[in-house]
Amino acid sequence: MALFKHESMYYNQSAKLAIYAEGEFGKSSKTAEGVIRYGKNPVVAVIDSRYSGKTVRDVTNIQSDVPIVGSVSDSLALLPDALLLGSAWNGGELPAHWRPDILTAIASGLDIINGLHDFLADDAEISSAAKKHESKLLDVRRPPDHLPIASGLALKVPAYVVLTVGSDCSVGKMTVSLELNKVAQTRGKTSKFIATGQTGIMIVGQGIAIDRVIGDFMAGATEQMVVESGLHDYVFVEGQGSLVHPGFSGVTLALLHGSCPQAMVMVHNPSRTKIKGTEIPIPSYRRLIQIYEDMSLCMRPAKVVAVALNTTGMDEDTARGAIAQAERETGLPATDAVRYGAENIFDAIVAYQENQS
């Protein structure tokens, strides 16, 4: 089995970013929001002509004064080093209307950071422009070569492995894993967040987008990242998709069997009743928990120990009500890790861990 080192740092983390979210900011811009909230790179501007003149705080629940500008050209006055493409599209093809804006950025000397399935370096027009203007194209979803097939090696890792799992895609699994990683370190533990998707990779500067990996090697890529994560008390693996989303369930199961978690955190958006892009109703919490725990068994029994809700857009009472309902239905602690912090989720992990040993 060939060992590999995944790309260790995708980009200089002091480079200043303009984040491109034209027509999408606050709507389907989870990449933009994740990078603003958790990324190390300074963000100098968000680009969305609908909100020109406003700030990030005005449009999202992120407490940030980063200005929103109307175009790539308008962002140049703020001296960005790179344009980060900040909208995630199911399917991941390059939307036609992005092309002129990307070419403008390249002509202005900016590097481009891209998380789409379509790679900019493989696009003749864009790559030739980048070459001419000495602009770097960073396709963060490009997987490394020579990935292994999983065989259960993650079971041998001494760290306590925690995977976020979901009722659906795009519910906030990455965010919960990042918040848990913060809490662990605040508590004096050593820990590592393992990025498995484009936004996570942009935030921490390393990782592999498992949804872009060839089927046979998805679990192997996950396993290898866990095996190579180093000696830590905790490893927080960013989950992807959902075992009940027909489009993404295979990716989700590869993450579960590749990472071999001891504990899982169930992430859900209570405003969602149907699985994204389908007419399939989202199952109950208890059914979801049963499915994930059952599917963990062939590797190592893993329990769902807490529920993390994404209550974005809900008022305080509604959010509290949804949390209370999740606790009632599951008998587990629940919270919104962004609104209220992930302290009690981390406590639930530790309590379960102590109970096991």
Next chain:
Amino acid sequence: MALFKHESMYYNQSAKLAIYAEGEFGKSSKTAEGVIRYGKNPVVAVIDSRYSGKTVRDVTNIQSDVPIVGSVSDSLALLPDALLLGSAWNGGELPAHWRPDILTAIASGLDIINGLHDFLADDAEISSAAKKHESKLLDVRRPPDHLPIASGLALKVPAYVVLTVGSDCSVGKMTVSLELNKVAQTRGKTSKFIATGQTGIMIVGQGIAIDRVIGDFMAGATEQMVVESGLHDYVFVEGQGSLVHPGFSGVTLALLHGSCPQAMVMVHNPSRTKIKGTEIPIPSYRRLIQIYEDMSLCMRPAKVVAVALNTTGMDEDTARGAIAQAERETGLPATDAVRYGAENIFDAIVAYQENQS
């Protein structure tokens, strides 16, 4: 969502094949054996120097007089049109010792049919030789462009969809699906076998190797093949991997959620006690059945209606004993579809179908 047509015919099915299985025939040559047993192309020779002078019948349980020869050069006297690479390797990289033999075949004017993850057309030395000698390189695992994300469209297909599922990889799921397809047609039904792996594609001349598709599109590719299968009484989808194999479970789940079967057939090799390439014990029949049925629920409830055993290498008594044990443990009909035919498995499908309607 972009529609696509998968490659409709990979090769002229009257072309004569020499099958390359050097050092592997009868051992890890499931591609070779599948093509000899079920393929439409005439096979003029198998190449494996260990068995030079023998026939296929001498080395395998296939009733075939195809001669085994000692080298690519020796096969030329039998006038093959193409060399088919007949060993499947986990990981799918081109073994170094194959290269000179492939180059010899190309220099002799043969086309090459390749099912590895590594594509010959992307190999500089091989593709330049092929160009020089006007030899075609057929990389059957290369997926089509522009695959969709699955959303449950297969639920709308009028055909009765049957998926083979397994206790492990390489147990004979393709074979069982092909045998069922034969029985259905013998019974006067219209039916289609959907190839999801390299050997199946080589046999029927179309299909998509799902294990070679990018994670996000595996279920979508499966769904699209089912949707585009035409109007049939039955669609038999070739399963891949196993929900309990850590390396391949993601591919398996994508097939289950992409194809939305009504019925499943459990395939197992009773000589196998551990999951291939791992130290993980194979779960009981009952546990396996429960896992597959449970994971079908988010799309459409599907029952395992029969068990198909691969008793290759077992004597008659041992094989009959294993079949009786499978029937006892599951309460379902069981058989070896190659030794005894798939009649009773097809009967079980029809009985379950009639019971449902």
